Amino acid sequence: MGKPQVAVVGGGITGLITAHRLAGAGFDVTMVEAGDRLGGQVRTEDFAGLPVDSGAEALHLAGPHLPELLDRLGLSDEVVRARSGSARIWDGQRLRPLPAGVGPTGPTRLMPVVRSRVMSPRGLARAAMEPLVGRSDVESDQSVGAFLDRRFGSEVVDRFVDPLLGNLHGGDVRRLSLQAVAPFLAQQASDHRSLILAARARKGGGPPAFGNFNGGLASLIDALTDHPGISIRVSTPVSALVVEPERRTGGDRTSDRGGVGRGPRMRYRLEGIDGVWDGVALAVPASVSARILAPGVGEVFEELDDIPTASVATVLAAFPRSTVEDHPGFQANGLLVTSRAGRLLKAATFLTRKWPHLDHPDHFVVRLSAGRARDHRVEQLDDDDLVSRLLADLAAATGYHGSPTLTLVRRWPGAMAQLEVGHPERLAGVRQRLTRCPGLALAGAAVDGLGIVSCTASADRAAALIEAHLADARGALVS
Ligand SMILES: Cc1cc2nc3c(=O)[nH]c(=O)nc-3n(C[C@H](O)[C@H](O)[C@H](O)COP(=O)(O)OP(=O)(O)OC[C@H]3O[C@@H](n4cnc5c(N)ncnc54)[C@H](O)[C@@H]3O)c2cc1C
Structure with missing residues (x-):
């Protein structure tokens, strides 16, 4: 068996990290990007003589994922x-400082909120009752807004969570899924009775640290593409994936998405680029994945195409x-x-x-x-x-x-x-149905949540899945 060939479709940050990981594991990787540049929503511009990021900044x-990658x-x-330096919040009337200890998912300390006078006395009194509100049930998904409404009251949601978390996602916090966009919060709620008391117990931590590079985030894109195992094809839109069952590599059916059982070894063709691939990662918008998968795995079309x-x-x-x-x-x-x-x-x-x-x-x-x-x-x-x-x-x-x-x-x-309420369950269903195509991974902000941190985790997962499948397929051929 020659070196396994892997195609990564979509040259945004997720696709690039996936490609880099797989090339590092010794596979021949072809990165296939529709546009004429790599980076997707990461784009550094030469603006006023400065390297300014117009997308993610x-x-x-x-x-742990991002520091490990760096x-x-x-x-x-x-x-x-x-x-x-803090941010300010503008409600269309007044510009007020964002109090210390308030993050995208609400306050972790109450005193700075009291002093900031961003909230009404009534709203403050309600927020201060958070430690007295009974433990939240986060077993079933709910909107992050509804969850925080119940814990802190609606003023916290409208005055902090909406402009912070809602703006980040360009969405409505009363629709976005708690489990998908704020998994840390869901975990805290499941481990602790009160979010304020949990934050107090965590202590310290300080404000979150944010980074960039002297040359802008293009430095990250350049470093990711600088690998001899990656060949890059830009201006190459992929329109469909064709599944070619090759032969069984062992007696058992593939047992899970990791392809660790000795199931059918599949190979894939991609419309838009010549070649036959042992593994494929799709790191493109969800509606594009839906169309690419339609000929071979049409049953996942609706769930992917319906993501707003x-x-x-x-x-x-x-x-x-x-x-x-x-x-x-x-x-x-x-x-x-x-x-x-x-x-x-x-x-x-x-x-x-x-x-x-x-x-x-x-x-x-x-x-x-x-x-x-x-x-x-x-x-x-x-x-x-x-x-x-x-x-x-x-x-x-x-x-x-x-x-x-x-x-x-x-x-x-x-x-x-917009990863809205119910998204994690629907995505799990999609991934379950994709298990019949071992070595095929779905990744990226479009399915696993926006932000470079989530994309890094998503890419790591996709690369691990393909690697495990190809290691298994190779082992099966050798044995
Ligand atoms: C304005 C803005 C500001 C942001 N700020 C931040 C920030 O400060 N910090 C942060 O962490 N995150 C930020 N984000 C979010 C973050 O940038 C994204 O979540 C992340 O870059 C998404 O990466 P991705 O690779 O999953 O998707 P994308 O970057 O969308 O990449 C998908 C790629 O697939 C390609 N493609 C599409 N169709 C096809 C096809 N048929 N064939 C082949 N290729 C195809 C596209 O051209 C694109 O290059 C911001 C986003 C935006 C838009």
């Missing part, structure tokens, strides 16, 4: 840490540094806008303040974000209107009315999968 350095790539010492998405857009804007730096509206790392404000602007990140590698003597770079599920304004507005509407919202929030000297618009159609 921060690595959340929580362990170590393996020799990038750990290159990481540039975000400057400390949000289209988002980012606008990079460079302002004259001297006019912005000391302006009172810009004295934080950025601002988050509640969905109830009804504004197009979802978040503004003051990149020059946040990142040491984006310091520039003349420019102050701000990143404006827009786009939520079921809100189609981003798709309807042309670039000029998008920029002017976002700048108007920024001016209303900060009181700064100056114009940028340079702007750049990036659109991310359908980029943010």
